[in-house]
Amino acid sequence: MQADAQTDALDGLDELGGVWDVVVVGAGPAGASAAYAAADTGAARVLLLDKAAPPRYKTCGGGIIGPSRDSLPPGFQLPLKDKVHAITFTLGGRYERTRRSQRMLFGLVNRDEFDHGLVQAAEKAGATLVAGVTVTGVTQPDEAEGGLAQVALQDGRVVRARAVVGADGSAGRVGTHVGVVFDQVDLGLEAEIPVPPAVAETWRGRVLLDWGPLPGSYGWVFPKGDSLTVGVIAARGKGAETRAYLKEFISRLGLAGYEPSVESGHLTRCRAEESPLFRGRVLVAGDAAGLLEPWTREGISYALRSGRLAGKWAARMSGADTEGAVRREALGYTFDIRAGLGEEMRVGRRMLAAFERRPQAFHAAVLAFRPAWRAFARVTQGHTTFARLTHEYGFARQTIAFLTRR
Numbered sequence: 001m002q003a004d005a006q007t008d009a010l011d012g013l014d015e016l017g018g019v020w021d022v023v024v025v026g027a028g029p030a031g032a033s034a035a036y037a038a039a040d041t042g043a044a045r046v047l048l049l050d051k052a053a054p055p056r057y058k059t060c061g062g063g064i065i066g067p068s069r070d071s072l073p074p075g076f077q078l079p080l081k082d083k084v085h086a087i088t089f090t091l092g093g094r095y096e097r098t099r100r101s102q103r104m105l106f107g108l109v110n111r112d113e114f115d116h117g118l119v120q121a122a123e124k125a126g127a128t129l130v131a132g133v134t135v136t137g138v139t140q141p142d143e144a145e146g147g148l149a150q151v152a153l154q155d156g157r158v159v160r161a162r163a164v165v166g167a168d169g170s171a172g173r174v175g176t177h178v179g180v181v182f183d184q185v186d187l188g189l190e191a192e193i194p195v196p197p198a199v200a201e202t203w204r205g206r207v208l209l210d211w212g213p214l215p216g217s218y219g220w221v222f223p224k225g226d227s228l229t230v231g232v233i234a235a236r237g238k239g240a241e242t243r244a245y246l247k248e249f250i251s252r253l254g255l256a257g258y259e260p261s262v263e264s265g266h267l268t269r270c271r272a273e274e275s276p277l278f279r280g281r282v283l284v285a286g287d288a289a290g291l292l293e294p295w296t297r298e299g300i301s302y303a304l305r306s307g308r309l310a311g312k313w314a315a316r317m318s319g320a321d322t323e324g325a326v327r328r329e330a331l332g333y334t335f336d337i338r339a340g341l342g343e344e345m346r347v348g349r350r351m352l353a354a355f356e357r358r359p360q361a362f363h364a365a366v367l368a369f370r371p372a373w374r375a376f377a378r379v380t381q382g383h384t385t386f387a388r389l390t391h392e393y394g395f396a397r398q399t400i401a402f403l404t405r406r
Contacts, residue, residue: 021318022311023047023151023161024127025135025174027054029300030286030307031167032118036073037311038165039126043318046127047159049151053131054119055112059190059264061222061229062114063207064107064300066382071304073121079113081224086206091363092213093252098206099366099373105380108207108222108229138164138177140280149281163314166284167307170269175288178279182290184270184349186216186297187239189246190231191260200226208253211363212245214238215356216295219249230255233297236267268297270345277337278330281317285310291341294348295355302341309336347387 021043024035027050035048064078072078084105088098123129134154141147151159166174170182203223210219217234230250234242250256271290277283285291286303293302313333320326355362365372378384 018158018160019148020045020047020159020161022163022165022314023049023149023159024165024167024311024314025049025138025151026166026168026172026286026288027119027129027131028058028115028167028169028286028303029118030288030303030310031165032115032122033071033073033304033307034165034167034285034311034314035122035127036118036125037308038163038315038318039122039311040073041312041315043163043315044126046122047161048119048122048127048129049133049135049153049159050129050131051134055116057262057264058111058115059188059266060111060300061190061220061231062109062111062224062300063222063298064109064114065298065380066106067301067385068304069107070382071301071308073118073125076117076121078107079109079117080107081110082108082205082222084108084205084207088206088208089363089366090208090210091360093210093249095363095367097367099377101377101381103381105377108224110224135168135173137173138166138282140282162281162318162320164282165307165310165314166282166288167286167303167310168288170267170287170290172288174282175284175290178282178284179276180284180288180290181272181275182269183272184294184352185236186233186268187236187242187265188231188233188268188297189242189265190229190263191246191250192227192229192262193250193255193258193260194227195255195258197226200228203228210249211355211359212249214241214245216352217242217245219245221253227261228255233268268292268299270294270349273342273346277334280330281326283310283314283317283330283333289337291337291345294345295351296348306337306341309333344385344387347385347390351386 022038024031027048035046039046086098086100090096135151136154137152139150148160149164168174208221212218214234219232222229232246232249269290277289285306291302291306292299313329317326317329320329375389
């Protein structure tokens with residue numbers, strides 16, 4: 001049935017002159033959110049393309065913090081595997097302390113279920129999903145005159161659109177077309193480890209964050225029912241050391257005797273501050289735009305928020321009939337991103353620089369300085385952001401400045 005539906009959708013790509021109001025490339029959180037927002041904003045014909053049919057596995061811790069929760073479609077039911085009320089912090093496996101909160105800090109999901117739910121919400125809003133197709137490139141032959149964008153597929157088809165949203169990952173074709181530039185690349189390694197019920201119970205409601213041995217690195221344990229997601233992340237270029245860190249981390253936790261069901265790795269890429277967010281009728285969002293938090297490398301909330309903005313502005317762009325009007329909508333998207341997520345990323349870069357220099361100070365702060373823990377908790381719950389804290393509290397600004405001082 002699913003294959004028949006996909007075939008019918010492919011056969012329908014050329015209907016109505018083959019022109020779609022909005023074409024979204026990539027059906028992850030950014031793409032599905034963009035497709036939902038475009039359809040919800042009023043775009044009549046929204047096409048969502050992905051090379052794999054959902055649900056599909058995605059390397060990701062699956063932490064849903066407050067800003068992610070607040071960016072979900074109305075009525076969306078989170079497929080939570082656990083609700084986190086406690087975080088255990090360690091520094092290279094030592095100086096352990098667990099901080100607890102009566103209110104939930106964040107939730108944990110498996111990305112295959114979460115992403116699939118977002119795609120279904122986009123379809124319910126009116127978007128058309130076509131999976132099993134690979135986008136090989138984007139062109140704008142009449143770019144100077146504000147003409148249509150063309151999305152080329154591997155099977156030789158060309159889909160024309162009044163607006164395109166690229167959400168096909170940091171190594172995708174759409175970001176290349178736009179000219180996205182990255183200035184931070186990190187390697188994340190992860191293992192999904194099934195564990196016995198007795199072991200799972202010891203982790204229920206609690207995650208672990210370990211400040212690692214490499215500059216800017218850390219490890220995590222996220223419980224998801226009968227399995228644990230265990231991973232580490234560090235700057236690219238230290239592959240052997242990062243793999244050694246993961247192996248030692250798993251062994252230290254007493255999990256080396258359990259066979260992982262999945263072992264995977266991925267690169268996260270942060271955009272350079274002046275990297276473009278559009279070209280002509282093409283916008284980029286989520287990983288394709290390099291939008292993620294530089295210190296924690298949290299990307300789901302950035303994907304959801306940027307995707308919704310991209311979908312809204314793409315829907316408006318689809319009604320623009322002049323080059324100037326198209327550009328105004330694209331600049332509106334750029335302003336929204338830079339004023340919100342861009343500001344958060346600027347503070348995140350400073351946080352990462354401070355963490356790279358003095359991880360011990362960060363560890364001591366969350367363990368011994370109650371305001372630091374409260375700030376961390378409030379950010380994960382979605383009550384504030386690190387950027388807002390530095391604007392509102394001079395002490396936070398001064399602390400980061402001190403930590404980043406050579």
